[in-house]
Amino acid sequence: MYKLLLIDDEDVIRNGLRTIIERGGVQNLQIIEASNGREGMEKIQEHEPDIVITDIRMPHIDGLELIEWVTQNKPKRPVFIIISGFDDFNYAKKAIQYGVKDYLLKPVVKEDLIQLLISITQELDDNIQRYEAELIKTVQGKVGMEVLRERYLNLLIKSAYFDENTVLKQLLTVGIQFNFELFKIIVVEYQTVFNELDRFAIKEIMDVAISDITKEFWSFYDPAMRIIVLLSNRDSFLLEAPVKKICEQINRCLGNQLKVGTFFGVGGGVSGISNTWKSYQQALTAVMHKIIQAPGEIIFYKDIGDECQNATPFQGDYYKITGEIELCMKTNISYLVEGYFQQLEARKTSVAGLMLFYNDFNKYVYDFFCDKGVDFAMVFESGEAYFKEFDSFWGIDDVKVYIKGYLSKICDIIAAYKSASPDRKIIEQVIRYMRENYAADINLNIVANHFGKNNSYLSVLFKKETGQNFIDFLTQIRIEKAKELLSKSSLKVNDVALKVGYPNSKHFHLVFKKIVGITPMQYREES
Incomplete structure (x- = not known):
């Protein structure tokens, strides 16, 4: 049984390829799917596929970058087939350099794909038989x-x-x-x-x-x-x-x-x-x-x-720690990590629950800072997986040390970026002001006047440095604080709204549901 990984950011294309393969009579194939290059990298780490069919142009990591990563980091390389809508000689040339088996243009001719897969699986069969025959023949005893x-x-x-x-x-x-x-x-x-x-x-x-x-x-x-x-x-x-x-x-x-x-x-x-x-x-x-x-x-x-069946996700205030990472406050980061584990211990969290927390936290950090432009290839050693597997740890302290270690590296990357970006220091001050005054009636004009800046200039600069506009960022701060108050205090929902800068409780309900997906009362009940 060979594993085949399909990577394409269009569901219709992936489903179509799966249907062609399943109906084409190719024997002994287990099909796995990924919706982009980053997910494809994770699936390769997890499943070690024998064959990979990948698109070229995808979000996060394109097909050629994925193949290059496999070439540099994986001793066992799958057979790659590229499927693309672009008849580009440079793509094809680079694909050949990486040892890609074939380069098919969209829309794929199903007979060509099936014949190619039959040929590849036969070649894999022959390779295994040759290897095993040689092993028996040459390795003695x-x-x-x-x-x-x-x-x-x-x-x-x-x-x-x-x-x-x-x-x-x-x-x-x-x-x-x-x-x-x-x-x-x-x-x-x-x-x-x-x-x-x-x-x-x-x-x-x-x-x-x-x-x-x-x-x-x-x-x-x-x-x-x-x-x-x-x-x-x-x-x-x-x-x-x-x-x-x-x-x-x-x-x-x-x-x-x-x-x-x-x-x-x-x-x-x-x-x-x-x-x-x-x-x-x-x-x-x-x-x-x-x-x-x-x-x-x-x-x-x-x-x-x-315990495994009943493990529930940990509702951590992750947004707070990402804010401290952006400000490179390593002492505060260490304090917050310790706080997460103290909460987990107080709740008598099971090992399955600890693993859920570890995986969810890593994913949150990865997604958050990828969107901010952090290159995680600089966070981890060359050839090292992006985040160690939970089962590799032998103690809670090992997990804490590991998390603090990679968060510290993210801080160093951000600090290096800041030193080359004077505008960033202005935005850092603005963000700190917003975090300290989110409960007040503040807006872009008030903040711009406070720092002596033109509001249009500050709006453009804020978007450039954070990837979000001012009001969305402020709303995120307020809703994260509201979630904390709803889960950790007995305040009435209307009082929570006032404490996070929403004097109109009806407006607070609408904004909260839009951001979180459920009402404030439902969130309190679930947490």
Whole structure:
């Protein structure tokens, strides 16, 4: 099963391409979609597609910039097909330089696209067969077999999209045969970063430890270098007590011999090899509890499943922190980050809730500062993903340090920009004045007079530096403050309106609903 990523900012085009492909009879394709280049980059990071069909001209990141990024940062490069409405020689020339497979013009001739995809999938099949034949032929003994074993076993946990008969035959060639139809996954995380030789030693020690209890298991590394234990046995053996015994044995042996701190996530039992990926996903969810638990702990998904289903987003005052970032107030930023985590702790937020907060906060910051023109390639190291995965952290303090670190880098980028922009200092003073006086009856004329500026000049300058006009910016400040008062105080809605600069409560209701999408009272009830 190959993964194909469709990237186009027009829904009609994406839907049309999906229909052509699905009806065209191309076998073994799982189709994924992205609506722009930035989302396409995220999907490539997440899914590692084999084939990418992309438009050229798109918001945020165009198709050629995306291909260049993949070329520079991804060791495994997908096969690229460009689809464009522009018959431009320069585009085609640059695409060829990046190794693009083909360049098709819109509207796409469906027969051409289907024939091209059949050719590419056949080529991918041939490449895999050649690679595996060479591996068996040239890599001798246990190491070569181990590489293939790991490759085939990883197919079982990636998704349900694989041909069961084909995979079972592949597993037989490396000596793996399942005697039972019931499966359970254990994910083993360890704190220390090891080289390849050490990882091999860890797995060997672990295999010996497990084999004292059962022979019906297979261990391997997933792409994130977590150790995966696949258990296959009778239903009675897959109950909590025997599985816990295996985890304790692993922890004891690794702790005694290598002083390795471990953590265990255990998925639910599943029936049939095609469902092992479900147990794996559950085990990954369970192992994330390492962020709040001590090494050596064993977390069963069945004990935290409800927590995952019921996790609710954290309503943080993110607009306030973005304001402090724009003003490069690092001390205030650190204080606000600490405040978020104090609120999360006070609410006894689950690990699933913490992850929701982390992902939502990162997205808010990214979207906000992308719109302001911040280049996030300057925030993160070359080749580094835009934001670490939540499951890579081993403690709440690690998360806080990481967030403060990248926010500090954003501050440095903004500070460098400000030093080259004297007009920005004027607008900073204006923004600070607006934040301090939003409750008063202020407008552009009043603010311009306060700073001794022509109101037309200040209006143009404000739009240039912030990307928003004066009244929209002021409205945003007022509504964000209103949201804070509605969620954290018992003031009547009319009193909240007065406190944020709206003497006419009916007008406040209209503006609030237009910006937030719900009425002030509905917002209070939901928060």
